[in-house]
Amino acid sequence: xxxxxxxxxxxxxxxxxxxxxxxxxxxxxxxxxxxxxxxxxxxxxxxxxxxxxxxxxxxxxxxxxxxxxxxxxxxxxxxxxxxxxxxxxxxxxxxxxxxxxxxxxxxxxxxxxxxxxxxxxxxxxxxxxxxxxxxxxxxxxxxxxxxxxxxxxxxxxxxxxxxxxxxxxxxxxxxxxxxxxxxxxxxxxxxxxxxxxxxxxxxxxxxxxxxxxxxxxxxxxxxxxxxxxxxxxxxxxxxxxxxxxxxxxxxxxxxxxxxxxxxxxxxxxxxxxxxxxxxx
DNA sequence: CCAAGGCCTGAATG
DNA sequence: ACATTCAGGCCTT
Numbered sequence: 607x608x609x610x611x612x613x614x615x616x617x618x619x620x621x622x623x624x625x626x627x628x629x630x631x632x633x634x635x636x637x638x639x640x641x642x643x644x645x646x647x648x649x650x651x652x653x654x655x656x657x658x659x660x661x662x663x664x665x666x667x668x669x670x671x672x673x674x675x676x677x678x679x680x681x682x683x684x685x686x687x688x689x690x691x692x693x694x695x696x697x698x699x700x701x702x703x704x705x706x707x708x709x710x711x712x713x714x715x716x717x718x719x720x721x722x723x724x725x726x727x728x729x730x731x732x733x734x735x736x737x738x739x740x741x742x743x744x745x746x747x748x749x750x751x752x753x754x755x756x757x758x759x760x761x762x763x764x765x766x767x768x769x770x771x772x773x774x775x776x777x778x779x780x781x782x783x784x785x786x787x788x789x790x791x792x793x794x795x796x797x798x799x800x801x802x803x804x805x806x807x808x809x810x811x812x813x814x815x816x817x818x819x820x821x822x823x824x825x826x827x828x829x830x831x832x833x834x835x836x837x838x839x840x841x842x843x844x845x846x847x848x849x850x851x852x853x854x855x856x857x858x859x860x861x862x863x864x865x866x867x868x869x870x871x872x873x874x875x876x877x878x879x880x881x882x883x884x885x886x
Numbered sequence: 887c888c889a890a891g892g893c894c895t896g897a898a899t900g
Numbered sequence: 901a902c903a904t905t906c907a908g909g910c911c912t913t
Contacts, residue, residue, distance in 0.1 A: 622908065709909040715896065716908085762893020765911090787911095801909050824908040847888060874908085883908095 611668045613649035614690025618662065620885035621692050621875045623813050625704055625717040625725065626741070626885055635733075637724060639697025640732045640740050649692075654733040660690045675862050675869040678749045682878035689874055693868060694813060698781040699774055700741040701797070701814035705806040708768050715759070719864060722758035723747075724765075747771035766801025773799055777866050779791045781815065790818045812867040821866045823851060830873050 619627050627636035634645040638661065642654035649662045672689070676682040701722070708716045727750060728743035747755070748771040755764035773779045779799065784792040792815060796807050807821050812820035821827075823846065831839045831854075837871055839857055843850070862869045 705908090711895080711909090712897080713909040714907095718896090739887095756894085759895065762910095763894075801910065805909060808910085822908080826908060843889085845889075847889070870888075878908090882904065 609669070609672065609689065611672075613662050613664075613689060613692055614688070615645055615647055615649050615662075617688055617690055618649075618692045618694060619645075619872060621691055622713065622878070622885070623871075624696065625713070626700075627722050630736070635736070635738070636729075637700070637738060637741050639700050640743070641697070641727075642738045642740070644732065644734055652734075654731060654738075657697070661695055663695050667694075671865045671868050674867050675872070677862060681862075681869050681873060684872040685869075688872055688875050691872060693818070695816070696814040697741065698770075698784075698810065699744055699812040701768055702770060702774070702796075702810050703741075704804075705749070705809040706770055706799075706801045707760055707763055708809075709763065709801065709806060711804075713883075713885065719758055719760050723755070723760075726754070726758060740780055740852065744771045744774040748775040763801060766799075770799045770801065784811075784815050791821050792817060793820075793843055804846075804848060812870070818850065818865050818867045819859055821862075821870045823854060824874075826874055826877050827870060830877050 615634060619636070629635075634646060636643050636645070638659070640655065641657050641659070642692070644652040645661075649664075650743060651659065652663060653659060672685055673852055676685050704716065704720060707719050709734070710784050711719075716791060722742055724739040726738040727746045731738050731740060746765060750768060752764045752768060755767050760767065774781070779796060783793060787795075789811065793812055796802055796810060797804070802810070805824050808820040808822035811817035812822060828841060828846065832841050838861065839854055858866055
């Protein structure tokens, strides 16, 4: 059966993966680490640094992925409804800081916090006759004071941000290494960062380290499992412990297979749209 | 191991 | 108005 597998840029950006993006007439502009991306409605990218980035993961075989995750009616419907939705391949450091900031927060506030961080610590550049602030480098945030970071409105997360930046700057966490090793090793490693638990780790792994079996379980996804999958994935308690998270993830991988992360993204998008939640 | 409580902040709710 | 709750969790006890 024929499917139109072209990219839906709008839905991909408005799916909770990225925060430092804005639309200016027909183009989307976004910060990705030390680069600025300009994207047209077909997903063609012009990059400030002239980097070749596969931000929309065009390398993925969406025909095969869609086929393999459309394993039940709920997911099948979500995939069909948001077929153009894509996982985005982000700068790992920006992604890590973004999701540390995201914990116990909401999209509007996360965006606001990250904009302040970029403005305060990032390099100002001009691109397409507009002003942008790149995301700060690890060294810059590692050497900032806690109170300077707190001024960006991130509250108690400030020290997590500083510590995380230090670990990257000092190569205690090495993203290039994490790219190479498998999901479980990478997760164990990145969870060593204070402020990074199961959910944040899975976001970083899925959105920036090419681990497509990562399946971030946040409030929304727990709600999805409770509502539509109560038979297969029973949620027993209010707070999910580390062990329960692991067990759930194991069952989820058994159900969806190696592209479970894509399934998560379609279901997350679906559920938040059902509740008419705002995006960027 | 598990459960409960606390946490910056600001927009939304009552 | 003003208080309370809640928001894409995590850490400590």
